[in-house]
Amino acid sequence: MDKAPLISVIVPVYNVAARLPACLAGIRGQTFADFECILVDDGSPDRSGAMCDEFAASFPAARVIHKANGGLSSARNAGLDAARGRYVVFLDADDELAPRALEYIAQVQEEAPDALVWWDHTRSPEAFEQGKSVPLRWERTSRVAQEPASDYTLAFVAAWNKLFVMDPIRRHDLRFDLRLGHAGVPGEDNKFSREYLDCVYADKNFPVAHIQLPLYHYYLNPCSLTGATPTRQIDEPDPPEPNYCARLQAEYEEKLRVAPDLLAGEPFAAACTVRIYLRSLAFAVWSAHQLGEHLARQDWDTPVTRTMLDYCRGQRIFVPYYLPFRLGSAAFIRRFYDWDIHRSAWFFRFKLLFKLLLRGWKEPPAFKE
Structure with missing residues (x-):
């Protein structure tokens, strides 16, 4: 068997034929070579599955899993089952990684091996393009310092903006909750991320390495696997609390x-x-x-x-x-x-x-x- 790659990039794919070429181009354009790309076709009714096969035929680092439709959590779990890398990065098929994303992520992980590595995202195509030419910039900080901003940065919420270590995922059999990750039923990212952090870090104020560049272009797609956005929902006002x-x-x-x-x-x-x-x-x-x-x-x-x-x-x-x-x-x-x-x-x-x-x-x- 070939040497295991350093990073596995897991891409759940469903009904994204219009956006998939940009995602695949971003994968092909990575300046970092020590990675594999696992494309999980979650029973797409359009040409997405065939496009994945065509991409894998011309890009040796990619392989495709075809499965019956089960939702975002199911697709990501299939990718985790197949992953061979020491680390995992999640990428949604309608989004994009900056060309030097994996290079920068691997470099920061090597320089801060004890820290949770995460990176900025943007919904702005202009900001994403501008960020591609900016040299690596990152800061060593802590969870306590980053937590207040996480409603906006999604630092401890999203799955697609951080580097996961596969060893604790395997040891603790961590998987995305199959009850979540469907249209109208979000929350799979938050639950998986919290369970992962609880398993990896005994000290709740663990070190964090924040890459201060928009390495991830988040595209708001109403037809995605979940049809949900990462923004907070407006709830009824909280009732008063004593003391x-x-x-x-x-x-x-x-x-x-x-x-x-x-x-x-x-x-x-x-x-x-x-x-x-x-x-x-x-x-x-x-x-x-x-x-x-x-x-x-x-x-x-x-x-x-x-x-x-x-x-x-x-x-x-x-x-x-x-x-x-x-x-x-x-x-x-x-x-x-x-x-x-x-x-x-x-x-x-x-x-x-x-x-x-x-x-x-x-x-x-x-x-x-």
């Missing part, structure tokens, strides 16, 4: 103790930390009022809160809740939060007013409503 303010303070005091440089890393991740904290604190003020709990100003106007507010001012980062907390009115904070969760026009009016008052402060694009 939430004290628990929130304890949580962030511990985060700052474990990672004193929490706000010193990537500006976007730090801004996410501040935004999530201030909105959670507004929820705490609102919850206390809803439940009739007494909440003194010193309960929420704490050193943690001042640290977050000072970061906004120092970096000139616009967060909607900055001015409500600087003004220090609990009544306005809880009213502003109530407008927020009910998407009231008053929330957007005051947000616009705050932007005018804080002219020149920058709002990260992912924060914009």
